[in-house]
Amino acid sequence: MGTLKKLELAVGVFVVLGLAAFFMLAMKVSNIADLGEDKGYKITARFENVGGLKVRAPVTLGGVRIGRVVGIDLDPRSYEAVVTLSIEPKYDRLPTDSGASILTSGVLGEQYVGLEPGGMDEYLKNGGSLKLTQSALVLEKLIGRMLTNAASGDQPPTKTP
Amino acid sequence: MIEGLQRLGRATLFWFNRLGRATLFLLRLLGALAALGRRPGLIAKQLYSVGVLSLPIIAMSGLFVGMVLGLQGYANLVDFGATSSLGTVVALSLVRELGPVLAALLYAARAGSALTAEIGLMKATEQLAAMQMMAVDPFARVFAPRFVAGVIAMPLLAGIFTAIGILGGYFVAVQQLGVDSGAFWSQMQAAVRLVDDVINGVVVKSVVFGWVANWIAVFEGYDAIPTSEGISLATTRTVVNTALVVLALDFVLTAIFFGA
Amino acid sequence: MSATVPASPHDPPDESPLVIARGLTFHRGDRAIFQNVDLDIRRGGITAIMGPSGAGKTTLLRLIGGQLRPDAGRIEVDGACVHELGRRELYQLRKRMSMLFQSGALFTDLSVFDNVAFPLREHTRLPENLIRTLVLMKLEAVGLRGARDLMTSELSGGMARRAALARAIALDPMMIMYDEPFSGQDPITMGVLIKLIRTLNDALGLTSIIVSHDVKETASIADYIYLISDGLVVDHGPPDALERSSSAWVEQFLHALPDGPMSFHYPALPYAQDLSLE
Numbered sequence: 129m130g131t132l133k134k135l136e137l138a139v140g141v142f143v144v145l146g147l148a149a150f151f152m153l154a155m156k157v158s159n160i161a162d163l164g165e166d167k168g169y170k171i172t173a174r175f176e177n178v179g180g181l182k183v184r185a186p187v188t189l190g191g192v193r194i195g196r197v198v199g200i201d202l203d204p205r206s207y208e209a210v211v212t213l214s215i216e217p218k219y220d221r222l223p224t225d226s227g228a229s230i231l232t233s234g235v236l237g238e239q240y241v242g243l244e245p246g247g248m249d250e251y252l253k254n255g256g257s258l259k260l261t262q263s264a265l266v267l268e269k270l271i272g273r274m275l276t277n278a279a280s281g282d283q284p285p286t287k288t289p
Numbered sequence: 290m291i292e293g294l295q296r297l298g299r300a301t302l303f304w305f306n307r308l309g310r311a312t313l314f315l316l317r318l319l320g321a322l323a324a325l326g327r328r329p330g331l332i333a334k335q336l337y338s339v340g341v342l343s344l345p346i347i348a349m350s351g352l353f354v355g356m357v358l359g360l361q362g363y364a365n366l367v368d369f370g371a372t373s374s375l376g377t378v379v380a381l382s383l384v385r386e387l388g389p390v391l392a393a394l395l396y397a398a399r400a401g402s403a404l405t406a407e408i409g410l411m412k413a414t415e416q417l418a419a420m421q422m423m424a425v426d427p428f429a430r431v432f433a434p435r436f437v438a439g440v441i442a443m444p445l446l447a448g449i450f451t452a453i454g455i456l457g458g459y460f461v462a463v464q465q466l467g468v469d470s471g472a473f474w475s476q477m478q479a480a481v482r483l484v485d486d487v488i489n490g491v492v493v494k495s496v497v498f499g500w501v502a503n504w505i506a507v508f509e510g511y512d513a514i515p516t517s518e519g520i521s522l523a524t525t526r527t528v529v530n531t532a533l534v535v536l537a538l539d540f541v542l543t544a545i546f547f548g549a
Numbered sequence: 550m551s552a553t554v555p556a557s558p559h560d561p562p563d564e565s566p567l568v569i570a571r572g573l574t575f576h577r578g579d580r581a582i583f584q585n586v587d588l589d590i591r592r593g594g595i596t597a598i599m600g601p602s603g604a605g606k607t608t609l610l611r612l613i614g615g616q617l618r619p620d621a622g623r624i625e626v627d628g629a630c631v632h633e634l635g636r637r638e639l640y641q642l643r644k645r646m647s648m649l650f651q652s653g654a655l656f657t658d659l660s661v662f663d664n665v666a667f668p669l670r671e672h673t674r675l676p677e678n679l680i681r682t683l684v685l686m687k688l689e690a691v692g693l694r695g696a697r698d699l700m701t702s703e704l705s706g707g708m709a710r711r712a713a714l715a716r717a718i719a720l721d722p723m724m725i726m727y728d729e730p731f732s733g734q735d736p737i738t739m740g741v742l743i744k745l746i747r748t749l750n751d752a753l754g755l756t757s758i759i760v761s762h763d764v765k766e767t768a769s770i771a772d773y774i775y776l777i778s779d780g781l782v783v784d785h786g787p788p789d790a791l792e793r794s795s796s797a798w799v800e801q802f803l804h805a806l807p808d809g810p811m812s813f814h815y816p817a818l819p820y821a822q823d824l825s826l827e
Contacts, residue, residue, distance in 0.1 A: 135337045142341045146445025149452035153384065153487050156474065186479075411657075419654035419713075422614055422647070424640040425671050 168195050168214035169254035173228040173241070178209045179264025181230050181239045187213050189243040194219040197241060213241060215252075223248040227260035239264060311508045318436055318507070321428040325437065331430070335438035339400040343446055346399050347392060351450035354391060355457025358382055362458070363466050372468050376477035379458035384486050385547060388451030389494035390539050393502055396439075396446060397531035401506035404435055405527040408510025409520035432511065436503050443499025444492060451491050489546040497538060502531045565628075567592045567724060567756045568613055572622035575605070575612060582608050584780040585622070594772035595750055595757040599764065601778055601802070601811070606760040607651075609777075610726045613758070614648060615639050627723070644672060647722040651729045653713035655701045661688070661712045662697040668719045687715040691745055707738030714745060724756045725749075731763040739763075743770055764803055776802065 178200060187195040199212035215222065225246030232239050243258075252258070325331065362378040408431065411417050417427045455477075462468040481487065506527045513523035568590035575583045582605035590596045598606050611617045612624055618632045625631065629642060655664045665684045669675060675683070688694040691711040696704070704712060710730065717725055727746065731739050747770045750757045761767045768774065768788045775785040776799060784791060784799050791799060801809030817823065 136333055138341045139333050139336045142336070142344065142442075143445060145344075146448050149445070149448035150492075152452045153448060153455075153491065154483060156478070414652055414657070415650045415654040416656055418616065419648070419650055419656075421616065422643055423668050423671070424643040425668075426640075430671075 168216050169220070169252075170198070171213050171215060171222075171252050171254075171256045171258060173211050173213065173258040173261050174203070174206075174208040175211060175228075175230060175261050175263045176208065177230075177263040177266060178211060179230055179232075179239055179266060181211065181241070181264065185238065185240045187215065187241045187243065189219070189222075189245065194243070211241065220251060220253075222252040224250045224252055224256065225260065226252070226258055227262065228258045229262035230264035232265070307512075310512065311504070314508050314511060315504055317428055318432055318504075321426065321433040322437065324426075324429040325433045328434075331434035332438050332441075335435045336442060339396075339404065339435070339439050340442035340445065343396060343400050343442070344449070346395055347446045347450050348453055350391065350395055351388075351453035352457040354387060354450075355379060355383065355454030355459075356461045358387075358454070359458035359461030359466070363462060363468065372462075372466075373472035374476055374480075375458070375462045375468050376473035376475075377480040379462070380455055380477045380481050381486065383451045383454040383458075384481060385490040386539070386543070388454065388491050389447045389498055390535060392447035392450040392495065393443065393498035393535045394532055395450075396443060396498075397502050397506070397528050397535070400439065400442070401502050401527045401531055402524045404439070404503070404506040405510040405513070405524045406520055408432070408435075408507060409513035409515070409523050412511070412513060413515035413517070413520060432507050436507050439503030439506070440496075440499045443502060444495040447491055447495035447498075485546070489542075493546070494539065494542055497542065498535050501534050501538065505531050505534065564592050566590055567627055568758070569625045570612075570622065573612070573619050573624060574621035575608065575617065575619050577608075581780045583612075583619075586777075586780070586782055588775060588782070590756065590758055591773060592756050593754060595747070595759060595770055597759045597761060597767045597771035597774045599761055599767060599774060599776055599802070600783075602762060605780065606762075606777065607728055610648065610728055610758070610760055613726065614643065614646060644720060645723045647717040647720070647725045649710070649713055649717050649725060649727045649730060651732065653706075653709035655704075655709055655713055655716070657701045659701070660697070661693060661699050661701070661704070661715075664701070664712060665697075665716045665719055668716065672720060683719070684715075687719055688712075690718070690749065691715045692741070705738075707734055707741065710734075710738075710742065711745065714742075714749075718749060718753065718755075721753065722755070724758070727757065727759045727761070729761055729763075730759065731761055731766045739766055746770060764805065768803070778802075 181197065181200065183197055183200060185197045186193045187197060195213055195215035197211060198214045199210075201210045201212070202208075203210050211228075213228075222243070223246035225248045227244045227246065229242050229244070230239055231242045246260070358379045359375065362375050362382075363372060366372045366375055366378065408417075411431065417431070420427045420430060459470075459473060463470045463473055509523045509527045509530070513519050566589040568588070570586060570588040573583050573586040573588070574581070588609075598609060600606055608617065612619055613626060613631065615631045615634065623630055626642060626646070629638070631639070631642070634642060655661075656667065659667065662684055665687055666680050669680045669683060673680075685694055685697070688697055691714050693708065693711050693715060696708065696712070701709065701712075730742055730746065734742065743766055746757060746759070749755060759767055759771065771788055773785070773787055774791055776783045776791070778798070784794055784796055786794075791803060794800065794803075798810040800806070801811060807813055818826075
């Protein structure tokens with residue numbers, strides 16, 4: 129009956145190993161940390177064009193991730209995109225005149241919202257909104273502008289007296 | 290020409306016949322599960338032979354696959370300066386596809402074939418008939434414990450394969466190739482979703498594959514012709530059929546979960 | 550005044566037969582294994598079913614045990630029609646029947662002890678110490694008590710059959726069926742098996758059915774013999790009656806004559822003709 133004990137022990141270890149593997153997958157590999165994050169306060173920002181921004185994209189300030197995008201909607205009357213950001217509670221000193229831009233990480237990476245701090249002494253609270261926004265750069269428009277610049281670059285710039 | 294068509298028709302009918310037999314077998318197997326609940330010791334013994342004894346091949350293969358992914362991923366990403374995404378590449382490849390699929394194929398080769406051979410041999414040496422004559426149902430005593438143990442073992446093995454693979458990729462990427470450790474893990478954590486990737490990938494797929502692999506293995510043993518040649522054929526069929534079905538199901542599941 | 554002659558085991562008992570087959574018909578493919586066969590197996594004695602290979606002797610045991618269903622006719626065991634029973638009743642009946650397979654069919658992953666204990670553990674709720682006693686008793690009866698911890702792979706052929714016999718009597722059945730018990734055994738083992746089958750049958754009050762083509766050994770302990778060939782019962786009776794049978798086929802079979810109704814030569818052209826055609 130000693131072999132039975134060893135066998136049961138081996139099976140127990142095996143099951144524990146398997147569960148530990150899944151635990152590791154859940155904790156270290158996946159974004160489970162993100163799942164508990166809705167303690168943040170919500171602010172909105174309006175953009176003309178959100179480009180390729182997706183829900184759950186990061187929100188950074190000075191390169192540091194302080195929150196994420198939790199909603200992207202369209203305002204049917206002003207035809208503006210309304211992006212809802214969830215900021216972690218510990219970053220509660222965002223001046224109300226801060227600016228938000230939609231940037232791209234790297235040349236071909238995913239898009240995220242970068243914040244620039246303003247100078248006011250009042251800070252954003254839950255439900256607040258950012259007024260200064262810069263929309264995403266749309267590649268086609270960029271190229272179009274480059275082409276028109278190149279075309280008009282042959283003529284000397286006209287100077288107004 | 291006509292003969293070819295006739296043979297095709299016969300083969301198709303034969304295949305349907307087999308599928309029907311296999312389904313009836315599965316139903317009878319499920320019916321015997323209730324009786325099994327009173328004898329958990331039987332499952333433990335089988336868990337040892339299909340689970341614990343498969344650990345070496347699963348762990349070693351996972352390690353090598355992960356390391357290769359690290360190497361190949363690096364070779365392809367370095368041209369774009371995107372080696373910080375290596376963690377994501379390794380993790381997603383393993384979690385979504387390679388983990389469950391490769392683990393299932395290795396399981397079929399090691400544990401599935403062993404199950405088929407064992408049951409086929411019991412049939413050939415009249416042990417199953419003897420059991421029936423002793424008024425013991427082989428479904429409850431022999432087939433169901435092996436099936437249940439295999440269904441439990443498959444996801445555990447796939448999880449271990451995936452986890453070790455990611456560690457292998459980490460080792461190659463960070464220790465050998467100089468990818469930044471922080472970037473490796475943080476990019477991975479940002480990109481790998483718990484429900485969408487891990488659960489739908491490794492967990493769901495390996496559970497489905499576990500059902501399929503063990504069903505085929507046990508049925509082929511039960512259905513084998515009770516001669517040494519018959520058992521050898523049945524064992525081969527287990528590995529081949531499991532591979533085909535797993536790969537086909539993988540396509541279906543990938544389309545469902547990860548298709549655009 | 551009635552002199553009560555003590556009933557000898559060789560006297561045909563006057564109870565109803567334990568197994569009755571009437572009009573038994575069974576086909577495999579287009580071959581008729583049995584055609585309208587009638588059989589009676591008497592209680593308490595050893596009945597032998599003999600015949601050439603492929604005559605369907607093993608099939609008969611399977612039919613009696615309910616593993617196969619006849620195409621026509623009836624088989625009754627102890628009054629119950631075997632092929633009409635539901636699964637539960639069939640299993641209940643099988644607990645009282647026992648079969649010794651040609652290879653022994655011991656479970657290869659269990660020791661001798663665990664093999665013999667298997668029916669007891671599966672079908673009774675006896676405590677382990679009682680099971681141990683019973684197992685040791687059964688093993689003692691077949692002479693293998695000292696071998697109880699050996700694994701199946703460590704047993705010789707004869708020992709495996711004895712162990713299987715111990716397992717077969719574990720639940721004290723009413724009937725044991727022996728499928729070719731003597732085939733391929735050395736003389737000593739054969740002698741042991743012959744002695745065991747007879748002794749157990751008498752000591753435990755069993756009914757034994759032996760299927761065999763080892764004429765000498767089987768006839769030495771059988772109380773009654775059925776000879777089967779080509780799906781029909783060729784002859785039946787106690788061994789000495791068959792010895793005196795007038796059938797040439799019976800004589801060829803019982804005396805192992807190389808030529809007779811079962812001819813030595815496979816059907817062919819006349820010899821001279823074949824040679825000169827060269």
